[in-house]
Structures are given as structure tokens and as C-alpha cells.
Amino acid sequence: MRKVLGFLAAVVLAILLTSYGLWTHKRHAGHYLTDLRIQLVINDGEPGDHGNLLGIQPELFPSDYSSLKRLHRKLAAYLQQAREHGLINDKTIVVLPEHIGTWLFAVDEKSQFYEAATIEEAMNWLAFSNPVLFIDALLHARGESRLDDAHLRMKARSMAQDYQSVFGGLAKEFGVTLVAGSIVLPAPEVHNGQLQAGKGALYNSSVVFGRDGLPIGQPQRQLFPSWYQRGYIRSGKDAPLNVIDTPAGRLATLIGSDSWYPDNYVRLNASGAELIAVPAFVAGNGSWSRPWRSDKHPTLMSPLDPEPKPLTEGEAWRSLSLTPISTAKAGISVFMRGQFWDQGSAGHSFATRGGQSVAERSISAALKGAKPGHGARLINLWL
Template sequence: MKLSSERNPIIEIQIEGRAQKGFFLGMQPYLTKEDYRSEDAFYLALKAYFDYAKREEVIASGRTVIVFPENIGYWLVASGESDTVFSQSTFSNAIKEIKFEHLGRFILVYLFEKNYSEDRTKESVFRMKAWQMAEIYQNVFSKLAQEFRVEIVAGSIVLPEPKVVEGKITMTDGPLQNVSFYFHSNGTIDPEVTRKKIPSEEEKDLVFGANHTKNPIIKTPLGRLYTLLSSDLGRSDEIKTAIEKEVELFAKPAFASRPTRAGKSKISQIPYVIRVFLNGNFWEIKTYGTAEIQYREKQINVKRIKENGSGMIYALGI
């Protein structure tokens, strides 16, 4: 079954197993810069996938955990900006245009807030927009979690060493980190934060690794969940921790700015694994990756996306 219209993207689905306890889903949406123009645009772009999953009966109220890709919140840096920002030919030019359109605020951040990265201009823009980015990210995923009564590993977003204070994502004056948050089915955000420890080559000029922290194990309706962001999967100590803690669900939000296939990375003793990539077109940057799923410790051949611009849902019945 496929859906195709301006507001209903082409979506395909792969279902493995039959649900007794519930569903473990990987949502691999196809998004463009236009989906980040506003909070409403971002919400509607993602809601299409929830609506589709509900029609396909792979959402069980209170018994579903959904994984989104890495960097799904990264492009919110442009949210609320002018048509001029969105009409730029490159993301770098879009960042520069945001700087010029908020020059007063930008100068204050650039001169008086701590900077850690090689690209001070880009970092200052992200720091300047951080509170707005976090608010949209939290509002949208909280609303979707509550509306569909599901738990969500909300992919990741780049923010200044954030933490959760009184139920709200809050910024510090620390370096920019690539972080993921977990939303419960009542819409609340979990206080524990998953932080990327090894930045990729592409993000080293902006993002700092959080080597001093331990990533949380979250208790879900389907069992214990562990999340690692892309390049951290190379850390054997992280995999060992997950196995020792008898993790049952392993979420692997991923990102690649060139066509990528997930390698064979079977993790023994962890029954259910989902790795999903952000597929999309953001200014000149095109992102794509083929998902990876493991069902009852068995590597499953994933259904390949057939059309450019298609989204994919992977559903594991548990």
C-alpha cells in the first residue's frame, strides 16, 4: 500500500513478526528543507508517518516504541526564517543569511557567549537558535507521543550541552552536542539524555563528543532500551554495556550525507535492533541510507526504498 499526494508522501512498510507485547518501529521519513519552515510544517511532515502506521495497524496504544533518525532536529536551525534563507543554494549560505537577518543577536552571541568549535560563525547561529529549535523539537514529539499514545526515540538534534530541567529541554553554556531524547506516551520527556561520544568527520568542526557521560537505559513497555548515535556503534564498550544490562531493544539513529548501506553488524544477545537513516534533500545536501533491522537476534533483509522521495516504516512485532 502506498500513499502519494502533496501532504501525504510516498510511504512503504515492512512488517516482521506478529505482535504479542507490542510494536518496535523504525520510521525513516523523507524530508526536505520545506518541512522545517515552521513548527506546524515539521509536525505535519512527521504525522503523515504516524497516520500511515496507524492505518497499517502497527501502532498499539501504550505498547509501541518508535525510533527516528539521527539529525532529524538539526535543520530546525532554519525554522521560522524568511523565504530568502530557504531560497539559498547551499546550507552554508542559508546559515550566513540567518546571521545577517539577526545581526544584533548574532553579534551578542558571537562576542559574549562561549565558543568551542572551529566554525565560530556556524556555532553562534546554532547557539542563537538553540532555544527555539529545542522548543519545536519537544513540542512536536511530545504532541505526537501523546496523540498516538506511543513512546518515541526522537532521533537527534544539535544543542549546547542540554539537559532536562523540570520537564523541559534546557541549554547550558557548554559545547554543541549531538543528542537524542526519549518521549513517553503521555507526552513527557525522559530526564535522561543520550549523547553522541564520537562526532563524525562531517560534524567535527561544530559538534563535541560527550565522553564523560554514560548513556541511559530506558524502561519501556516492551523492555529495556538502549540508544547509540551512528559513529558510537564502533565502541565495543557501549555494546558490552548493552549486553550486560540485558537490553532487549537497541535503537540506532543514523545519518549519512551520501548513499550508504548499513553493514552487517549483528549484535548477539540483543533480540531487537533498528537502525534508521534520515532520507532527504536539504539545500544542496542530500541524505540517504538503507536501514538495518534485527529480529529475535536474526539479521533481516530490509526492503529497499524504490523511489527517490519515498519514506519507509519498519515494524517489528514483539
């Protein structure tokens, strides 16, 4: 009798494991496309032969990452509209927001993943539907937040390939230099023209793709990660600040809060940076107008005067980023918009010329029909 029960239990277990294995291989195939419209809110200067800095602030959702084809279609639609406005030429530098590549862990997942109510639930589905990848990533995870590390590490190899495929492909398709926001990968490096994930700590890094679709130089690591990510993203404070030659001039990338540190501009001035791209991300709906968490950045308080009332997140960004300390002739900060499960995003992209803020067009005209804080935006500076 025990043998019979044991045999039946083994059969049931085998059926369950087989069913689970088959389930993990079935992937979501969505058909709904989110809004492809984008508004031109800054178009400063006159077209000429020196090129332009073009920021694309997209509005993205988990379903946009369900396949590379869908993500490409959405971003290509934005670039095509920029082309129709006459903003694309062979000296154009396109800048995308921070973490636009990090969300590539969402590619080709289960429908339950995209339909999750919270990001925590979505991450549980991610691990449950990729058990082998998750267990391996957990064994190699580093830092204090090992679970967060594992979630970002588990698909690193495919994410690196997808990042180059999508953003390198867009650069080549539209004939532009493209600052591809950022992506979190373990010890990323470029070998023989290909971005590859390593086996070390996670870094938030940005890659610039040339008009041939290939990376220019090595990834730029973020020197000072945001306070809420320090438990799983390693500081690259000893990393070099790359300045690369582009058809429009010498370009540097400062990821997110790296743009707040005066010493970074001193270093870039010495390297002859003429243009500065700042891919940025602010988590949380409405965070742009909430009080800035100055207690999380004590070393930055000296250049700011909080009187007569505390600074908002947006005021802090505009005060600290792309300041007159820089000798670059132009710069642009580009933020992500959209909703990833219960994690919204905020941020109002802006540009500077010679350290001075560039005014937007009339908000009522530029964002007609869009809710405040919503809608994709184009920010263009002619050089």
C-alpha cells in the same frame, strides 16, 4: 554645511537600520506541502502483546521546517499511515532519524533562506536575518569551527522548546514511546520535565518521550561524533549510556556511529538493554554506495575484512551496527532522507533480530513509483 551633511547621513542611516529591522521581523509563510506518502518495507513478526519497534525514515526538505505546524503535519501523516497499517499500539516504540531535531534552526525564517542554492548561502541568510542572536552565539562559540558552532547555537533556546513541542506532542497524540532522533544543542538537560539548552559546548543528543509527551530521563549524548562534525560538536565519550524502561522493554539509544563500537554493546549488555534504537544520518546523495572512509575510523578496522574490495558506506554500517555482540533481542537503524539545499542525504534503514538482519519485502513492490534512494519508509518489528 558639514552639519547638514552629517544630519542627512544620520537620517539615511536611521532609515536603513529601521528598514533592516523591519525586514528581519518579516517571516516566510509557505503553503506548499511536500509528499506525505510513506511505504511499508519491513513488517517482520506477528502482532502480539509485546509491542513493536517502528522506524520512520522520513523524506524532509527545508520547507518542511518553515513552521512547527507544517513539520507536525508531515510527521503526523506518517504516523497516521502507520496506524492505518495496524502498527501503532500502547507498547509501540517509534524511532526517528539522527538530526531530525537539528534542522529546527530553519523554523520561521525568511523566504530567501529556504530558496538558497547552497547550505552556505542559507546559513548566511540565517545570520543576516537574526543579527543579535548570531553575534551573541558567535561570542559564545567553541571548538575549531566557531562559525558552524554559532549557526547551530544561535537559536538553541527556541530549538529545545520546539523539539519537545513537536516530538513530545507526537508521542502524546499517538500514545507511543518516541525516540526523537537527535538534536544539536549546547549542554542540553531536562529540568522539571522540560528540555533546556545550556551554555556549554554543543552536543548531539537524543531524547526519548513517553506516552505522556514528557522526556524519559536525561538526553543521551553522542559519544563519538562523525568525523566531519568534530570541529564544533563535542564528544560525549564520558557520558553514560542510558537504558530506560518502556512498555515494550528496556531501551537504549546509540546515536549514529556510536553503534559501531563493540564496547558500547558490552556496556549495554551489562545494563540489560533489550531493545536498541539507532537514529542515523549519512550526508551526501549516493554516499551509501560509495567507498567507506575507513581512514576516518581507524579503531574500527579490526573487526572488518575489506577484501576483496573496499567496503561501501552501506556495507560498513550493516557490518558494524547492531552486531551479534549485542544481547538485545531487537534493534533498528533509521536514517534521514531528503535534500537540504545542496546537501543531500543517504542511508537505507535496516533492522535486526537477535543480531541477524531482517529481510525487506520486494523492493520493486515496496518502492513502486519511487526513485532509488528516495521516498519515506516504515520499518516495523513485532516483539
